[in-house]
Amino acid sequence: MNLRMILTGAAVLPLSLLVGQPAGAASADPMADAFAKASSTYEVPRDLLVSVAYSETHLDGHKGQPSASGGYGVMHLVTAKTLDKAATLTKKSASVLKSDDAANIAGGAAVLRALADELKLDAAARKDAGKWYQAIAKYGGASSPSVARLYADTVYEQLAQGIRATTPGGETVTVPARAVTPDRGPYAKAADLDNPSTLAASTDYPGAAWAPAHSSNYAVSNRPTSDAIDRIVIHVAQGTYAGTIDWFQTGPRPNPTSAHYVVRSSDGAITQTVREKDRAFHAGNWNRRSVGIEHEGWIDNATWFTDTMYRSSAALTRNIADRYGIPKDRTHIVGHSEVPGADHTDPGRYWDWTKYMQYVTGGGGGGTNPHTPESVCGTGYKVIDSSALGTAGTVFLLYNADNGNNCVATIKKTSLGQATATTAFLEVEGKPRVTDTGNFEYYAGPVRAAAADKCVKWGGKAGASTYESGFEHCGS
Structure with a gap:
C-alpha cells in the first residue's frame, strides 16, 4: 500500500489534499529557492550570487527579452559568452536559460564556479566571498581591466549595502548588509573609474570619470564651431553602467553606438565616453546637434530611476545647457523616442520628466546645490x-x-x-x-x-x- 494515498470509496486522494495543501504546490519563494539551490550545487556564496544578479538586472528577467548587449535573464547571460558557456555546463538549452529564472540562475552560478576553478580557488577559498572578486570581474565580460574592476566593485558595493528587492512576481529577496574585503589581485592596478583622480581634469564635466569609447563608435568633430549644439538627448541603456561603458568601448561592429555620458543608478556617478566636441552615435540625424546622456537601467523597471540618478543627471544637463546656451525646456531636452525618425522608446513611461525638469531648472524643493x-x-x-x-x-x-x-x-x-x-x-x-x-x-x-x-x-x-x-x- 502506498502510504501517501488514502482510499475513500472509489476515489484515491493524495494525502496533501486532505491536509489542505494542493498537490505539487509551487514554492512561495521560487527565486530565493533558485538562488539557494544554485549556491549549494556550484558552491558559490549565496549572497554574492544574489548581488551579481541584482547588480545586473535588479532580479528582473525581462520576460526573456535581451539587453542592449545581448544578455538574458536574471543573471544576464550574454550570447556567445556566458550564455553558451552556461548551456555547456548545465546541459540546458539556450532557450530555457533565457526564459526560465531558475535555469538562468543555475547557469550564472555554473559559469562563476567554472571561473573560480580556472583561478584555482579551493573549497576553503570558495567560502570566502572576497576571494571571488577576479571571477566576478571576468564574469562581466568587460573588454578593459578598468571596466572589469568597475563591474566587480559594483557587485561588492551592493553586497556591503545589502539588498531588499521585489521580483516581477512579487517575491521579496533579501541579502543582509555585510562588509567584505575583496581580493582584487591584478585588478588592483587597473584604473578606478569610481575615483577618477586626475582624469577628472580631462573631461568636459567636472567630477566625471573618463573612459573613451572605441574610435569607430563616434566621429571626430569640432563642435560647436562645425555644428551648433542645441539639444540634449536622454537615453536609457537597457543595461548596466559598467556594461554600457564596455559596449561603447567595443568595436568595430555593424551597429556603432555611443553617448557622451553614462549615469549610474545607485549613486549618480558619471562617466564621459565621448568628448562633447565630437559626434557620438546616439540620435540619428540629431547626432550633429546634440549631446547624449545614457542612464543605467531598463525602461520597463522603474527601480533603476533613483532620485540620486535624476539629481546627478539633471546637474549634468544643466551644466551642458548653460555652457552652450541651450534653453532648459522640453523642446531642447528630449527623450530618445522624441528624436525625429527614431525607432527607440527610451526613456520610457517610467521616466519622471516632471521631476527631472524641476531638478534641471533648479526647482523640486531645493534639489540642486546653487554652489559650485x-x-x-x-x-x-x-x-x-x-x-x-x-x-x-x-x-x-x-x-x-x-x-x-x-x-x-x-x-x-x-x-x-x-x-x-x-x-x-x-x-x-x-x-x-x-x-x-x-x-x-x-x-x-x-x-x-x-x-x-x-x-x-x-x-x-x-x-x-x-x-x-x-x-x-x-x-x-
Missing part, C-alpha cells in the same frame, strides 16, 4: 580632481595656476539647506593639515594652501562617506 567648487574657492581656481562621497556629496581639489595655490571644497548633494556634518581638508606635505568641519547647509571649505612645488593630501566627508587621498598632485 569654483564659486566656493574663487576666481582662478579650476577642478583637477574629485571624489564622490556616496550620494551625499562630492569633494573637489582645485588649483590656481596664477598663484600656485590648491583649494578643497566639499559640495553637498543631499540635505540641502539643512545643517549637516560636512568636512573638507587639505594637507601640504611637511605642513599641518588644515580642516574646515562643521554642520553646513551647502558646502564645507574653502580650504586653501600654497603648494606649487609640494605634494598634497586632500579629502572630505558628507553624510556617512569619507574620502582621503594619499600624497599626490606633486607640483600642482
